[in-house]
Amino acid sequence: MQLTEDQIHALAPDEASKKAGRDLASPAKWVTKGINQQALWGECQGSGSKPYQTQVDLTAIAFKCSCPSRKFPCKHGLGLLLLCARQPGLFPNTDMPAWVNDWISKRSEKEEKKTEKAEKPVDEVAQAKRQQSREQKVSSGINELLIWIKDIVRNGILTVPEKGGAYWDNMARRMVDAQASGLAAMVKNLGATNFWNEGWQSSFMDKLLQLYLVAESYQYLPGINPLLQQDIRSAIGFTVNQEDLKKQSGITDTWLVIGKESRDEQQITVEQNWLYGLKSNQYALVLQFIARGQVGQLSLSAGMHLDAELSYFPSVVPYRAVVKNYSGAKSAGAANDIKSFTGWEQVAAHETELNSKLPFRNEMPVVVSALKPVQYQKQWWLQDQKGFLCHIAPDFKNIWQLMALSGGKPLTMTMIGKENEYRPLGVWHQNNYKPI
Amino acid sequence: MKAWEYVINTAMLGTDKPMPGNAELPDEIVEIAAMIDAVESSDKEAKFLQKAAAIYNYRQCGFAPVEQKELPTNIAPEEIKLYCSEEAAKILSDILNEDNAALLELWLSCCNNSEKLLLPEVLPAVLDAALKDKMLQPLVVACSGNRGLWLSKLNPPWDYFGALLDEEIWQTGKPDERVDVLENLRQINPEQAREWLQQTWAQETAASKVDLLKTLRVNAGATDLEWLEGLLNEKGQKVKDEALALLKLIPGSSIVNQYQDLLKESVILKKEKALLRMMTKISIQQKLPLNVDESIFKSGIEKLAGQKATFTDESFILYQLISAVPPLFWEKQFESAPAQVFEYFEKYANDKVPALGLAISRFKQKEWIAYFLDQPGFYPDFLDMMTINEQEKYLARFLKTDAQNTIHYALRLNHEWGTEFAIMVLREMANHPYEYNRAFFSKHIRLIPAGIVNQLEKIESKDANLQNSWKKGKDHLIKLLGLKQQTLKAFNA
Numbered sequence: 001m002q003l004t005e006d007q008i009h010a011l012a013p014d015e016a017s018k019k020a021g022r023d024l025a026s027p028a029k030w031v032t033k034g035i036n037q038q039a040l041w042g043e044c045q046g047s048g049s050k051p052y053q054t055q056v057d058l059t060a061i062a063f064k065c066s067c068p069s070r071k072f073p074c075k076h077g078l079g080l081l082l083l084c085a086r087q088p089g090l091f092p093n094t095d096m097p098a099w100v101n102d103w104i105s106k107r108s109e110k111e112e113k114k115t116e117k118a119e120k121p122v123d124e125v126a127q128a129k130r131q132q133s134r135e136q137k138v139s140s141g142i143n144e145l146l147i148w149i150k151d152i153v154r155n156g157i158l159t160v161p162e163k164g165g166a167y168w169d170n171m172a173r174r175m176v177d178a179q180a181s182g183l184a185a186m187v188k189n190l191g192a193t194n195f196w197n198e199g200w201q202s203s204f205m206d207k208l209l210q211l212y213l214v215a216e217s218y219q220y221l222p223g224i225n226p227l228l229q230q231d232i233r234s235a236i237g238f239t240v241n242q243e244d245l246k247k248q249s250g251i252t253d254t255w256l257v258i259g260k261e262s263r264d265e266q267q268i269t270v271e272q273n274w275l276y277g278l279k280s281n282q283y284a285l286v287l288q289f290i291a292r293g294q295v296g297q298l299s300l301s302a303g304m305h306l307d308a309e310l311s312y313f314p315s316v317v318p319y320r321a322v323v324k325n326y327s328g329a330k331s332a333g334a335a336n337d338i339k340s341f342t343g344w345e346q347v348a349a350h351e352t353e354l355n356s357k358l359p360f361r362n363e364m365p366v367v368v369s370a371l372k373p374v375q376y377q378k379q380w381w382l383q384d385q386k387g388f389l390c391h392i393a394p395d396f397k398n399i400w401q402l403m404a405l406s407g408g409k410p411l412t413m414t415m416i417g418k419e420n421e422y423r424p425l426g427v428w429h430q431n432n433y434k435p436i
Numbered sequence: 437m438k439a440w441e442y443v444i445n446t447a448m449l450g451t452d453k454p455m456p457g458n459a460e461l462p463d464e465i466v467e468i469a470a471m472i473d474a475v476e477s478s479d480k481e482a483k484f485l486q487k488a489a490a491i492y493n494y495r496q497c498g499f500a501p502v503e504q505k506e507l508p509t510n511i512a513p514e515e516i517k518l519y520c521s522e523e524a525a526k527i528l529s530d531i532l533n534e535d536n537a538a539l540l541e542l543w544l545s546c547c548n549n550s551e552k553l554l555l556p557e558v559l560p561a562v563l564d565a566a567l568k569d570k571m572l573q574p575l576v577v578a579c580s581g582n583r584g585l586w587l588s589k590l591n592p593p594w595d596y597f598g599a600l601l602d603e604e605i606w607q608t609g610k611p612d613e614r615v616d617v618l619e620n621l622r623q624i625n626p627e628q629a630r631e632w633l634q635q636t637w638a639q640e641t642a643a644s645k646v647d648l649l650k651t652l653r654v655n656a657g658a659t660d661l662e663w664l665e666g667l668l669n670e671k672g673q674k675v676k677d678e679a680l681a682l683l684k685l686i687p688g689s690s691i692v693n694q695y696q697d698l699l700k701e702s703v704i705l706k707k708e709k710a711l712l713r714m715m716t717k718i719s720i721q722q723k724l725p726l727n728v729d730e731s732i733f734k735s736g737i738e739k740l741a742g743q744k745a746t747f748t749d750e751s752f753i754l755y756q757l758i759s760a761v762p763p764l765f766w767e768k769q770f771e772s773a774p775a776q777v778f779e780y781f782e783k784y785a786n787d788k789v790p791a792l793g794l795a796i797s798r799f800k801q802k803e804w805i806a807y808f809l810d811q812p813g814f815y816p817d818f819l820d821m822m823t824i825n826e827q828e829k830y831l832a833r834f835l836k837t838d839a840q841n842t843i844h845y846a847l848r849l850n851h852e853w854g855t856e857f858a859i860m861v862l863r864e865m866a867n868h869p870y871e872y873n874r875a876f877f878s879k880h881i882r883l884i885p886a887g888i889v890n891q892l893e894k895i896e897s898k899d900a901n902l903q904n905s906w907k908k909g910k911d912h913l914i915k916l917l918g919l920k921q922q923t924l925k926a927f928n929a
Binding site: 022023026028029047149150153154155156157158201202205206208209212213216344345347348351352355356359374375376381383384386387388389390398400401403404405407408409418419420429434436 | 440443444447448449450451452453479481482484485486488489492493496497498499500501502503504505506507509510511512533556557559560563583586587590591893904911912914915
């Protein structure tokens, strides 16, 4: 697996490791080095008497190093990968030394055992029983959740900001016990409302009503359109088997990665990749959940084009998707090739259509042409050609980069948001897509 | 939206309290609300939540952007220069990651020399970097083009684009800014700088008078004499001291003349006939007159040499006086050319040769330097009067005997070191890796030539215990030199 420098940086546990790794990406640091299809290895002269033995499993990125660092991956692993990415010619393709061979062999054995385990036939009766038990747990959890929500509106939300973290955590934990991880996340998000903000009541009620809609809908599931049922189940936390999903036919297109963001959630990096199909004019969200020290199956970066077939999760508003297969990245397309919205009125109509289908949906990306960032009433806005304005989200940090690219002129822009507040993800500047 | 306000108000109070009526709801919601209210089995909380959910979706579906057509247009003027290459931009990104102001300065200077501009997307990062390091500002302004200027007008912290005229800064600036402006002007137009100071002198505070006066050390000359002599009558002692210090730098000033007059009587070249008048015996008589004007000692000349001194008190006074008069004086006093004067001092008053060297430094007598190049004493001020080659040759002479002091002055040179000199310096640095560490190399990378990487790799510390530390610094330096080389290559510099 050939990783880019960005992808290698993304593996670093912190900024210091990233920097230290960069410093070690120098040939002079490595006493020996080598590569083959399975592994990359090198001996780095550190402060100890013996060089550290660093090895990377290339089939499924994993690290091992004899250094005493508690960080994972350590700077040696990162440095070795970076050096290989920058100067692959320096690494002779040779047989693995014994110390690499031992580790790789052990990993292969483990992998084989795992595969054997996976190949065991599924006990369908037991599976159905487990499913039924889960549905019961979810139902009883939702009953409690609805009582909790009603308590909040009965007592009034005026005193909600005074409630401590335990108030939200307890209900979130209850939802985890009820195997409704989606609802648990929604409860946590409700408690994370910024109560110092002016107008917190509105955003709090938005979240509370979304939670209520999902919870309440579950009770009427059989009578609801099957696709919407899937949306409700997904929002509650029922998962869809991605392997099954990949067996279905998808949409083949040239997809532009319009934005990418990562966040850490309890030792897991959640990577959100927003894609836009240049021919199909479809938007997609591809999520990757990556354990610390490993890399995702997909190596996407904002601005990349890829020819791929995407399968959408079943939904009334198909949005989250998995990449079934993809081939190499293409060169970037010009802004003229993009079928974008021409102004905010069109975006509003699109939003209305989405909301009428799925009232509890999250923010989604849009591509809008000829938008210019402007200052009005001491706030930043995006103005379309007709003079309509929508807010730039206050948490958008790169306003000056956007201004520098725009120079006061309109740009075709990708952004993510809802209603009248959006966060720019990238722009087409001189016919190149530039992530912001 | 009034319906949403109804939701918020009801939620704030709680459904336990009497709820506002449904009168303000839009028609579409009224119908739904009626259906919800008609379900008798639902409690009031459920009814409220269901109506609120309907209104929430009604609000989402009906969002309308703000219409504001009257906003003034503000477009950045088109650029005249071309943008830098993608390759150069990539190196800039690496330099910004490295957070190295010296390399950034080099990159900007190459960009400016090749008349190219920064890519727009990188402008905010570079404009911010110049906020931290003001030295970068002129180059950043030059490389930012019209887009940078336009941005600076929108973001007040970047207001350094709106460079005021020097005269405006002089009249309205902060004390430090005024000192800088005067010092810069002094370099270009010394007389105008002095005139500016004369014009505002009466309004200046005592503290600022001293700071401003110090700027006249740059290009102090005969035209300053009259005014500076007048300042000796100022009230403030510190101002008087500074004026005196300045006068001591100018040949022809009253104080220098006073010293010269005393030396005329005290240091005399004696030529006597000896051996039946066949030979001439030469000596330098060094003797102070019996009565020395006490004001001499108030001007900074010390009377006592100190207990550990090798000089007598009289000799020490003469030493100070010799260092405080222009070497030109000796040409007249000894009626000889500079080479001859130097030879006389070397032969007959050798202990005063260093004083003569100090006088050359003080009065910037460039033509006298040649006689001192082989002298054991190191005169750092000579460096400013030498060519690049002479500077490095002169410094190299002292590198073995006084490495740290020599390196200190080598770091003050304005040009990149030559390869040979750089290798010599780095060999010395290898023996002091804690002092010459990564931070040091980051700061002084501009002086080290990019082409020495191969030779640098072979340089090791003599002390085995220091080799690891030196290696860390060396590796860092190699990385920085790589960036430097790439920068130069990207701009064909």
